[in-house]
Amino acid sequence: MTIAGCADDIDDSAAPSAPPTPPSVSASTTTDTDQLHLVNLGDSFSAAAGVQPLVADSPVLCLRSSRNFAHVLAAAEGYRLTDVSCSGADTTDFASLQYDGVPPQLDALTDDADIVTVMIGGNDSDLYSTAIRECADLAARDLSGSPCADTRGAEYVDIVENQTAPALLDALQAVRDKAPDAEILVVGYPWILPPTGGCYPAMPVATGDVTYLRELQSVLNAALQRAAEQTGARFVDMAPASEGHDACAPVGQRWIEPRNGASGAAPVHPNAAGQQAIADAVAAALE
Structure with missing residues (x-):
């Protein structure tokens, strides 16, 4: 999300401008037309912001990793991949230009799309990055x-x-309209925080606000699930699998990197292990 992307805790709107990137919307692992075609849409959770290496021909501001869940899944299953996920994306970027050289994500959908993966919503209204930042600022008032x-x-x-929620429904309906015969999988956001307690200062959230932010994430994932169901898509619920792998979990166990002390991914974003877990969950949903 930029919560990512759930939204990114990175301020994408403040990112420096970069030279225009050629308007290529795809990053394909193969061009074999006999393979199933996977199209990946979404935000920084989908792009795997901060996970190296980046896709060589991708727009620099998108921070699109060659180890994001779509690339992992495509490599494992032999899919032909078109990945247009982009850090900072919200639902408006499905139909509008996000940056110079970054076309609307819906432009990537063609009649030959067999599978579409979507991870979006945390950046709408700058929701989650604002919540994380404001709750961090307020934590010093009363840590307990x-x-x-x-x-x-x-x-x-x-x-x-x-x-x-209404924006998610509109966006997923637009995906369905562009790819009426595709299997569409909407991926929920994995847990960022544990159920209680927290881990200040790695995640600078007051103890009592940990449950508050968990509830916010739960509401967002529920909105994603409803929108998926209403548009005939499958919802891939990452909440059960990601329990215990939040940003407060130990190194080697966590799938989300903390706001302070992140390593291997952007702060408050999935690391390589988290991306692998998402790929595994999507693969299981496709079985």
Whole structure:
């Protein structure tokens, strides 16, 4: 998300401008037309921001990794891959130009798409990056309390219900319209925080706000699931599998890197192990 992408805890809007990239929307692992064609859409969780190496011909601002879950899945299953995931993307970037040289993601969908994977929503209204940042700023007031919940209340959840959820439905319907015969899989966001406790200062969230942000993520994933069901897509729920692999888990166990001390991925984003786990979950859903 930029929560990613769930949204990225990176401020993508403040990223420096870069020279225009040639408007190639694909990064294919193979051109064998007899293989099933996988198209990957989405944000920085889908792109695997910070996981090296990047796809050689991809737009630099997208931070698209050659080890994201779509590349891992395509290599394992022998799919032909078109990957247009891009850090900072929200649902508006499905139909609009995101950066110079980064066409609307829906442009990648053609009649020969067999499988479409989608991971999007955390960046809408700058939701999750704002929540993480503001809750971190407020944590110093009362580390054992819930200063963010006390200050923001239902504000973030209301944004999901009233703005993000309708946008997700529209975006997924547009995907369905462009690829009516494809198997569409909507991937939920893996847990960023544990159920309780937290791990300040690696994740600078007050103890009482850990459950507050978990609830926000749960509401976002529920909106994704509803939109998937309403558009005939499958929802790949990463919540059960990712329990215990959040940003507070030990190195080697965590799938999400913390805000402070991240290694191998962008802060508050899936690392290579997290991307492998997502690939495994999508593969299982396709069986």
